[in-house]
Amino acid sequence: MSANEERIILEGIAAGDTSVIKAFYKKNYNYIRRYVLQNSGDEADVEDVFQDALVVIYQKLKSDSLDIDVSIRTYFYAICKNLWRSRLRKKRKLIINTEVVGLSEDSEEPFTKNMENHDREHLYRKYFITLSDACKHILNLVFAGNRMKEIAILTGYTEGYARKKKFECKKSLLEKIEKDPIYHELKITSEKES
Amino acid sequence: MKRTQELFEKIEGYLAKKLSQEELSAFEKEMAADPELKREVEKHRELHNVMSDKGTLEFKEKLQKISEEIKKEQSKSNVYYSYWKIAASIIIILGVGTLLWSSLIKTNDLSDIYATYYNPYPTEDITRGDSANKLNNILKNYSEGKYDLVITELSESSSVSASEQLRLYLGNSYLNTGKEQKALLEFQSVPKSSKYYEDASWYNALTYLKMGKKKKSLEALNVIVQFNGIYKEKALQLIEKLKD
Numbered sequence: 001m002s003a004n005e006e007r008i009i010l011e012g013i014a015a016g017d018t019s020v021i022k023a024f025y026k027k028n029y030n031y032i033r034r035y036v037l038q039n040s041g042d043e044a045d046v047e048d049v050f051q052d053a054l055v056v057i058y059q060k061l062k063s064d065s066l067d068i069d070v071s072i073r074t075y076f077y078a079i080c081k082n083l084w085r086s087r088l089r090k091k092r093k094l095i096i097n098t099e100v101v102g103l104s105e106d107s108e109e110p111f112t113k114n115m116e117n118h119d120r121e122h123l124y125r126k127y128f129i130t131l132s133d134a135c136k137h138i139l140n141l142v143f144a145g146n147r148m149k150e151i152a153i154l155t156g157y158t159e160g161y162a163r164k165k166k167f168e169c170k171k172s173l174l175e176k177i178e179k180d181p182i183y184h185e186l187k188i189t190s191e192k193e194s
Numbered sequence: 195m196k197r198t199q200e201l202f203e204k205i206e207g208y209l210a211k212k213l214s215q216e217e218l219s220a221f222e223k224e225m226a227a228d229p230e231l232k233r234e235v236e237k238h239r240e241l242h243n244v245m246s247d248k249g250t251l252e253f254k255e256k257l258q259k260i261s262e263e264i265k266k267e268q269s270k271s272n273v274y275y276s277y278w279k280i281a282a283s284i285i286i287i288l289g290v291g292t293l294l295w296s297s298l299i300k301t302n303d304l305s306d307i308y309a310t311y312y313n314p315y316p317t318e319d320i321t322r323g324d325s326a327n328k329l330n331n332i333l334k335n336y337s338e339g340k341y342d343l344v345i346t347e348l349s350e351s352s353s354v355s356a357s358e359q360l361r362l363y364l365g366n367s368y369l370n371t372g373k374e375q376k377a378l379l380e381f382q383s384v385p386k387s388s389k390y391y392e393d394a395s396w397y398n399a400l401t402y403l404k405m406g407k408k409k410k411s412l413e414a415l416n417v418i419v420q421f422n423g424i425y426k427e428k429a430l431q432l433i434e435k436l437k438d
Contacts, residue, residue, distance in 0.1 A: 022264065025257075025264060051254065051257040055250060055254055124240070125244065126254075128245065164199060166202075170202060170238075170241070174197075174237060
C-alpha cells in the first residue's frame with residue numbers, strides 16, 4: 001500500500017469517515033475472521049475484536065499517540081490478535097498448541113499492559129449501544145455532565161421522571177455488562193491486583 | 195446490596211464531589227466497611243469515565259452501523275448468488291435431460307448429433323475501424339441467417355484473408371448453405387497461432403461431422419482435446435457420442 005493510501009486510511013479513521021472505514025472493514029474483515037474462527041472464536045467474537053481494534057486505533061490517533069513504523073494493516077492485525085489472545089485467555093480456552101493456532105507469534109508491539117483496561121472499556125461501549133434510544137439519550141446527557149434540571153428540559157421529562165429514568169437506564173447497562181462472561185474474568189483479575 | 199435510585203444518586207454525588215462534609219465522611223466509612231459498595235462505586239466511576247469520551251462512543255456506534263450495512267449488502271448479494279445457483283441448476287437439469295433424451299432415442303445418426311452440437315459462431319459487436327458500418331451490416335445479415343448475402347459480401351472482400359474472425363463467419367455461412375468443402379477451407383486456413391484457432395478447429399470438426407466423415411471428425415476433435423481449451427469438454431462429450 002502506498003504512503004498516500006496509508007494516510008487516507010488513518011485520516012479517515014480519525015475523522016470517522018464512513019466510506020473509508022467501510023472500505024477498510026470490507027478489505028480486512030475476512031483475514032481477522034479466519035484468525036479468530038480458527039482460534040476457538042465465533043462470529044460475534046470476530047466482530048467485537050475487529051471493532052475494538054479499530055476503536056484502539058481511533059483513540060491512539062485522537063490522542064496523538066499512534067507511532068508506527070509498519071503499515072496500518074500490519075499494526076491493525078497485531079492489535080486484533082492481541083485482543084483476541086487476551087480474551088481467549090480469559091475464556092480459559094487457550095490452546096497451548098502454538099503451532100496449530102499460531103498464538104505465540106510475536107507481534108509488533110506489546111499491548112498486554114493496557115489490555116485489561118481496554119477490554120473493560122469496550123464492554124461498556126458495546127452494551128451501551130444496545131440500550132434503547134431513550135436510555136442512550138438520557139445517559140449521554142448525564143455523562144456529558146448536564147444537571148438533572150437541564151436534562152429534564154432537554155428531554156421534556158419532569159425532573160423526577162428524568163431521575164428515575166436515569167437510574168433505570170444505568171442499572172440496566174450495568175446488568176448487561178455484568179452478564180458478559182468476559183466481564184467476570186476482568187473483575188477477578190482486577191480484584192487480585194488491588 | 196440492592197441497587198436503588200437512592201444508592202445511585204449517593205454514589206453519583208460522591209463521584210461529583212457534591213456531598214456535604216458530613217455525608218462524605220459517613221459514605222467513606224460505609225465504603226470501608228462494605229467492599230461490595232466500594233466495587234459498585236468503582237464501577238460507576240469507570241462507567242462515567244468511559245462514557246464521557248463521546249467521540250469514541252460515536253465512533254463505536256458508527257462501526258456498528260457500518261457492520262450492519264455490510265451484512266445487509268452481503269445477504270443481498272447472497273440472494274443474487276442463490277438465484278444464479280437456481281438458474282445454473284435448471285440449465286444443468288435441462289442439459290442432462292437433453293443428453294438422456296438423445297441417448298434414449300438412440301439417435302446415433304451423425305447429422306442429429308451435428309444438429310445437437312452445432313451453434314453458429316456468435317457475432318460480437320464490432321464498432322471500431324473504418325469499415326465498421328459495412329462490417330456491422332455483414333454481421334447483421336449473418337445473425338439473421340442470411341448466409342448467402344454474407345458469402346457474397348465476404349468472399350469478394352479482401353479483408354477476409356486479413357481477419358481470422360471473418361473466416362469463421364464466412365465458414366459458418368458456407369456450412370449453413372450446404373457448401374461444406376468451402377467451409378473446411380476457411381476453417382483450416384486459420385493458423386495455429388491465431389486466437390481463433392480453437393474456434394476454427396471446433397467448426398472444422400463439426401463440418402466433418404455434418405459431412406458424415408466420422409473418422410475425420412474424431413481426428414479433429416482429438417486436436418481440440420490436445421489444445422486443452424474451452425472446447426475440450428464439449429469435444430470429449432462429442433467423442434464419447436461418436437464412439438457409441
